Amino acid sequence: MIELHQFRPFWGLPNASPFCMKAETYLRFRRIPYRVVPSGPRKSPTGRIPFIVEDGRTITDSEAIIAHFESRQAARLDDGLSEAGRALAFFVRELVEERLYWQITYMRWGDPAGWEVFRPDLVKYLPLGMRGPVLFLLRRMLLRQMRQHGLTPADPQGAYARGRAVLDALAGLLGGKPFFLGAEPRSLDMSLYAFLANILDQPHGNPLQEHARTLANLVAYCARMKALCWQGWTMEHAPGK
Numbered sequence: 646m647i648e649l650h651q652f653r654p655f656w657g658l659p660n661a662s663p664f665c666m667k668a669e670t671y672l673r674f675r676r677i678p679y680r681v682v683p684s685g686p687r688k689s690p691t692g693r694i695p696f697i698v699e700d701g702r703t704i705t706d707s708e709a710i711i712a713h714f715e716s717r718q719a720a721r722l723d724d725g726l727s728e729a730g731r732a733l734a735f736f737v738r739e740l741v742e743e744r745l746y747w748q749i750t751y752m753r754w755g756d757p758a759g760w761e762v763f764r765p766d767l768v769k770y771l772p773l774g775m776r777g778p779v780l781f782l783l784r785r786m787l788l789r790q791m792r793q794h795g796l797t798p799a800d801p802q803g804a805y806a807r808g809r810a811v812l813d814a815l816a817g818l819l820g821g822k823p824f825f826l827g828a829e830p831r832s833l834d835m836s837l838y839a840f841l842a843n844i845l846d847q848p849h850g851n852p853l854q855e856h857a858r859t860l861a862n863l864v865a866y867c868a869r870m871k872a873l874c875w876q877g878w879t880m881e882h883a884p885g886k
């Protein structure tokens with residue numbers, strides 16, 4: 646059985662890591678049997694999760710995981726895409742995984758109002774050894790990294806303005822299509838859905854989530870992807886819970 650090593654579900658989300666949720670969304674979409682092994686970055690050979698272990702072989706990186714399983718499919722998700730379509734998917738994914746990753750990190754760890762609600766639940770979720778000085782140092786490191794991306798606790802308005810611009814661009818790209826590149830879901834959708842769901846479905850509101858909720862096509866898209874990949878999932882029967 647394929648092992649998917651990732652964080653446990655949190656806050657009603659299948660995964661608070663959009664990269665983990667992307668890999669798991671893909672496995673569910675493809676109906677590939679797997680079991681979740683609760684894990685963390687320190688257990689990964691690259692220091693990042695998710696990773697999978699299959700027959701003793703480890704594959705890290707959500708995109709590499711998708712590529713690994715797609716290579717076995719008779720009909721691949723991205724078959725039939727033009728060169729330009731593939732290039733567009735590449736740029737959109739790269740930009741979203743960079744920009745929205747830091748936005749999601751910011752709304753929980755960086756925005757003082759977000760940290761106030763995130764911290765108590767995070768502390769309960771973390772193993773004992775990570776709750777004190779380790780958490781303090783981790784947040785300090787993340788704040789430094791966020792600052793390098795122009796996101797500071799002192800300026801939530803400015804930070805969220807950058808996130809809103811990405812969401813607006815995504816809403817524009819999706820338009821009236823069911824999926825980002827047309828009528829069928831592609832590998833790009835595994836990523837974009839996981840990132841958007843982490844914004845839309847987290848339980849505590851913030852200006853980015855409020856904005857996302859005004860973008861009706863993105864909301865409908867997430868509902869469509871959820872029905873396709875996560876039908877019937879609840880925290881109660883989350884694998885590896």
Ligand SMILES: N[C@@H](CCC(=O)N[C@@H](CS)C(=O)NCC(=O)O)C(=O)O
Pocket residue numbers: 662663664665686692693694695705706707708
């Ligand atoms: N490109 C990687 C990114 C994975 C990633 O950044 N994972 C985060 C969790 S959301 C992580 O493990 N961070 C730990 C760290 O950077 O130290 C992928 O697609 O899997």
